[in-house]
Amino acid sequence: MLSIQRDSRSVEDLPYELVERKGVGHPDTMCDAIAERMSRYYSLHCLKEFGGVAHHWFDKVTLYGGGADIGFGRGELTSPYRVKFFGKAAFRVGRTEIPVHDIMFRAAADVLAEVTTGFDAARHLVVEVGVVDHQGAGRGLSRYQPPSPRDLVPLGSGGLVSNDTNLLHGYAPLSRLENAVLGLENLINGSGFKQRHADTGWDVKVFGSRRKDTFSLVVNMPFLGGRIESVDRYRARSAVVRKELEQFVGSLGIEDFDLLMNPTERSGRPYLTALGSVADTGDVGVVGRGNRVNGLITPMRPMSIEAPAGKNPLDHTGKIYNVMAMRLARQVHEASGGPAHVHIFTSKEAPLERPDEVVVTTPDGDEQTLKALVETALAGTGELTAELIETGITLW
Structure with a gap:
């Protein structure tokens, strides 16, 4: 509606x-980036090997900082960063194993190398796996223990429904x-x-x-x-x-x-x-404790507390609609010229292209134009999923 x-x-x-x-070197932001990189690498591996994406979520990443000897003229890590992934995912499709730990290590190493100076994954990184493949109530074995590639979801699949009940928000322009x-x-x-x-x-x-x-x-x-x-x-x-x-x-x-x-x-x-x-000296990071999808923490604004990084890009509306609400708000602002807000609410199992409620707030703008913007965005959830996996979208 x-x-x-x-x-x-x-x-x-x-x-x-x-x-x-x-900033990108803050432990919380590092965790957002690592979680999202893991989701992308995992999805890309599944697409390459099986033609579809296994269900997963890696949105509970924590980073335990290392130890360091620091002073004027010196700065050396003396104990490594420890990154632990919590969540759920398939570890194999049929009898073919998914190298989850290797993918996790690469995701963490790649992110940390981009947002530090002198990082050496071989010396400075330990990765721990807290991910399980346990089945939820009412779920078949195909969700986290898929018997064959036919049980995975190809990109562009229609008929998908929301994996959660979520409330998302976006606004434009920035002040x-x-x-x-x-x-x-x-x-x-x-x-x-x-x-x-x-x-x-x-x-x-x-x-x-x-x-x-x-x-x-x-x-x-x-x-x-x-x-x-x-x-x-x-x-x-x-x-x-x-x-x-x-x-x-x-x-x-x-x-x-x-x-x-x-x-x-x-x-x-x-x-x-x-x-x-500060992760060099033991500070801890956790997904979702930092920036919203527009890169800011804005207590004077309506904002969602959803943590999108690492969530399944196929059907988790806490991720898909988070990006969509932000982009829609920008489009509404461009169309109307005034401040714009977009709220999207969905209940679990609602079709991705038909969330329960979409509320657009703007001082002006043709109603038919605004309706067309919303309908186009909702019809493009498949394209948004592909973008999240193939090119990546910064969520922090």
């Missing part, structure tokens, strides 16, 4: 706004503060910045607040201990980076702002890491 509501209110109208982003917070982390962990500042780490956390038109930004960004030889060097490099970040915020058209970088420096404690993350 589609409902269209008219509302012109915007988060920019609020006198106060708060936003946060956990000025949201763009600033997201943009700062993307800048710092972008390839250009890392080439210019190879001594910076990846565990970047950005907080922002806005009081009317006055902005306050806090950036936590580590340096690599092995590349910072002294406290004087640390201070000099901090000043250079802070200046670039301030210039970036100014380029967004934000004039009245202050930017605090690495608050621990106020107590005389430098922010140094070995590989670029």
Whole structure:
């Protein structure tokens, strides 16, 4: 059932706004990325070997940080990261084994190599398997113990139904503060910045607040201990980076702002890491504790607490509709010009193309145009599943 509501209110109208982003090197974000990479690699393996995707979910990944010797002029991991996968999946199709542990190790190793500096999977990574193939009530053996490839689901299959009961939400456009917070982390962990500042780490956390038109930004960004030889060097490099970040915020058209970088420096404690993350020294990450699918944590906005990373891309609407709601909101905003919200609710076993409720909120826009946008999106769930598996969609 589609409902269209008219509302012109915007988060920019609020006198106060708060936003946060956990960067790609934060342990929670690492876990989101590892879980989703595992789902993709597992799905691609099944498609290649069997022509269909075995049912699975890997959305309960945890990362137990390692140990490190860190100081000025040194940064060495002394005990490895430990990544544990919890969830359910098929370990074989008929008599043919799926190399689940090998796929898990590769997924974790690939992600961690992308969001740290100097990571060596052979020395720095241990993977533990907490995944089972137990059957749920009322389920046949084909779900997690498929007797043959004919029991798997090919891409593009019709007639699929929701695997869960979910409520998802998306909105557009991003506010000025949201763009600033997201943009700062993307800048710092972008390839250009890392080439210019190879001594910076990846565990970047950005907080922002806005009081009317006055902005306050806090950036936590580590340096690599092995590349910072002294406290004087640390201070000099901090000043250079802070200046670039301030210039970036100014380029967004934000004039009245202050930017605090690495608050621990106020107590005389430098922010140094070995590989670029607090996971180097034992911090723990868990899927779903960080950014929503638009990359932000936005307490002033409606948002779903669903954790999409690692969920089955074939029929888990907590994943499919999460992306869909965000994209639909952007399309509605482009069509109407005003702030847009999209809520999608589905009950278990509802057809993927017919969720129980879709609510679109916008101040303007032709009703038939909006209806066509929703119908096109719902009819394209198969294409969205293929994109999640074949190309990947960033969910954090």
